[in-house]
Amino acid sequence: MGKIVNYLNPLARLGVRRYSIAFPLLFTLFVYSVSEVYSNVIVQDPRIVGVYIILVSIGLIIFFAFRDGILGGYISVVVTICYYLYIILTRYSGTDSFTPAIQTTILVSFLFFVIAFIIGWLKEKIDILIEREADEKRRLLTIIRQLPVGVLITDAHGTVVEVNPKVKELLDTEVPPGITIPTLKSRKSSDASSKSIVQSPIHQVLTHNQSVIGQEYVVDHSDGSHLHLQVSASPIHNNKGQVIAKAMIINDITQQKEIEELKDEFIEIASHELKTPLTTIKGYTQILERLIDKNGTNKASSYLRKTNKYVERLATLIEDLLDVSKIQAGKIEFHYEEYDFDKMIEETIHSLREFNTTYKIQKKGKLKQPVYGDSARTEQVVTNLLSNAMKYSPDNKKVLVTVAREGDMVEVSVQDFGIGIPVEKQKEIFSRFYRVESTAEKFSGLGIGLYISAEIIHRQGGEIWVKSKEGQGSTFYFTLPIRAKEEQ
Numbered sequence: 001m002g003k004i005v006n007y008l009n010p011l012a013r014l015g016v017r018r019y020s021i022a023f024p025l026l027f028t029l030f031v032y033s034v035s036e037v038y039s040n041v042i043v044q045d046p047r048i049v050g051v052y053i054i055l056v057s058i059g060l061i062i063f064f065a066f067r068d069g070i071l072g073g074y075i076s077v078v079v080t081i082c083y084y085l086y087i088i089l090t091r092y093s094g095t096d097s098f099t100p101a102i103q104t105t106i107l108v109s110f111l112f113f114v115i116a117f118i119i120g121w122l123k124e125k126i127d128i129l130i131e132r133e134a135d136e137k138r139r140l141l142t143i144i145r146q147l148p149v150g151v152l153i154t155d156a157h158g159t160v161v162e163v164n165p166k167v168k169e170l171l172d173t174e175v176p177p178g179i180t181i182p183t184l185k186s187r188k189s190s191d192a193s194s195k196s197i198v199q200s201p202i203h204q205v206l207t208h209n210q211s212v213i214g215q216e217y218v219v220d221h222s223d224g225s226h227l228h229l230q231v232s233a234s235p236i237h238n239n240k241g242q243v244i245a246k247a248m249i250i251n252d253i254t255q256q257k258e259i260e261e262l263k264d265e266f267i268e269i270a271s272h273e274l275k276t277p278l279t280t281i282k283g284y285t286q287i288l289e290r291l292i293d294k295n296g297t298n299k300a301s302s303y304l305r306k307t308n309k310y311v312e313r314l315a316t317l318i319e320d321l322l323d324v325s326k327i328q329a330g331k332i333e334f335h336y337e338e339y340d341f342d343k344m345i346e347e348t349i350h351s352l353r354e355f356n357t358t359y360k361i362q363k364k365g366k367l368k369q370p371v372y373g374d375s376a377r378t379e380q381v382v383t384n385l386l387s388n389a390m391k392y393s394p395d396n397k398k399v400l401v402t403v404a405r406e407g408d409m410v411e412v413s414v415q416d417f418g419i420g421i422p423v424e425k426q427k428e429i430f431s432r433f434y435r436v437e438s439t440a441e442k443f444s445g446l447g448i449g450l451y452i453s454a455e456i457i458h459r460q461g462g463e464i465w466v467k468s469k470e471g472q473g474s475t476f477y478f479t480l481p482i483r484a485k486e487e488q
C-alpha cells in the first residue's frame with residue numbers, strides 16, 4: 001500500500017529508473033483505457049470523449065513530468081498522442097473534421113512536449129538541489145559523529161535532533177535524540193550534574209539568544225573519575241535571523257587542567273624556594289652596603305647599590321609569581337583600611353623617580369580624601385603601571401599621572417608617549433602571561449603585571465582599562481570606590 005501511495009506521490013523520489021519509464025507508460029495507458037471503456041461500453045457514446053480528455057492529458061503530463069522528470073513527461077505525451085490519433089482514426093476517418101483534427105493534434109503535441117520539458121527540467125534541477133543538500137547533510141553528520149568533542153544539536157524549542165557518541169562518553173549519561181531538554185536556571189559550575197551541563201547553556205541560549213562561550217564544569221563519572229568540561233553553545237539563525245536550531249559543543253579539558261595545575265604548583269613551589277635565599281642575600285648586601293659606606297671605596301659602594309637594585313627587581317618578580325599562584329588558587333588576601341590616597345600616589349611616584357632618574361613623571365589632580373581599601377595592593381598597581389609606562393617608552397621620557405574624583409569613585413590614569421598597543425591586543429594584555437609578540441623580544445617581562453593589577457582592582461570593586469594608539473603611547477586607567485569606613 002505504501003508503495004502505491006509512493007508511486008502516486010509526485011514528491012516521493014523512487015530513484016529507480018525503470019519505474020520512471022514503466023509507471024508513466026502503464027498509468028497513462030490505464031487512464032485512457034478507462035476512458036475508452038467508459039465512452040464505448042458504459043455510456044455507449046464515443047463522442048463523449050471531448051474536451052475533458054484534453055484536461056486529463058494535461059494533468060497526466062504535468063504529473064509525470066514533475067514526478068519522473070523530462071523522460072516521464074515525454075512518455076505520457078507519446079501515449080497521449082497515440083490515444084488522440086486512435087480517436088481520430090476510429091471516429092473521424094473520412095469526415096471533414098479529419099484534417100483539422102490531425103493539424104490540431106500536431107499543434108497540441110508540440111505544446112505538450114514543451115510543457116513536459118519545462119516542468120521536467122525544473123523538477124530535475126530541484127532533485128539535484130535536494131540531492132546536494134542531502135549529501136551535504138550526510139557529510140556533516142559523518143564529521144559530527146567522528147569529532148573528538150561532544151556535539152549536541154537541538155531544534156529551536158530544545159528538542160535534540162543530533163547528538164554524537166562523544167556526548168555520552170563525556171557526560172556519562174545518554175541524551176537520546178527526540179527528547180526535549182527542559183530548561184533550568186543557570187547553575188554554578190561547581191554543582192554541575194550531567195543534566196545541568198546540557199540544560200544550563202541551552203537555557204541561556206534560549207532565553208537570551210546569545211552564545212555561551214567556554215563555560216567550565218566538573219562532572220563526576222560513575223567510575224569515580226572527574227572530568228573538566230568546557231561547554232559552548234550558540235543559536236543557529238536562518239536568513240531572516242530567526243533561530244532554527246541550537247548547537248552545543250562539549251570539550252574535555254581535563255588534561256589541560258591537570259597540566260595547568262601542575263604548572264601553577266611548580267610556580268608556587270619554585271617562587272617559595274627562591275624567596276628564602278633571596279631574602280638572605282638582600283640582608284647581607286644591606287649589611288655590606290653599610291660596612292662599605294664606612295670604610296670602602298666609591299666604586300665598591302656603587303657596585304653594591306647596583307646589586308641591591310637587581311636583587312630588589314628579582315624579589316619583585318618572585319612576589320609577582322607568588323601573587324599569580326595565589327590568584328589562581330583564590331588565596332590572594334586583602335587588608336582593608338582607611339588610607340591617604342594622595343599620599344600613597346605621591347610616595348609611589350617618589351620611589352619610582354629614585355629608581356629611574358631619566359624619566360620625568362608629572363602628576364596632576366588630587367582626591368583630597370581618604371579611601372577605604374588595600375593601600376599596599378593599590379600601590380602595587382600604580383607601580384606596575386608606572387614601570388610599564390617607562391619600560392615601553394624608550395624614546396619619550398615623559399609620563400603623566402592624573403588623579404580625579406568621578407562620583408563615588410577615584411579615577412587614576414597613567415599616560416605615556418611610547419610604543420603604544422595595537423587595538424586588537426588591548427583586551428588581551430590583562431590575561432595571564434600575555435605579552436604583545438611584536439614587543440616581547442625587545443623588552444623583558446613575564447606578562448603577569450597587568451593580570452595581577454586587574455585582579456587587585458576588580459577585587460576592590462573597581463575597573464581597569466587602556467586607551468592606546470600604536471606608536472603614539474598608551475593611557476591606562478583604573479577606578480576604585482572611595483567608600484567611607486562606616487559604609488563597609
Ligand code: ADP
Binds near residue numbers: 420451
Ligand atoms: P610585562 O610588562 O612583564 O610583559 P604586563 O602584564 O605588565 O607584563 O604587560 C603585558 C603586555 O602589555 C606587555 O608585554 C606589553 O606588550 C603590553 N604593555 C603593557 N603596558 C604597556 C605600555 N605602557 N605601553 C605599551 N605596551 C604595554
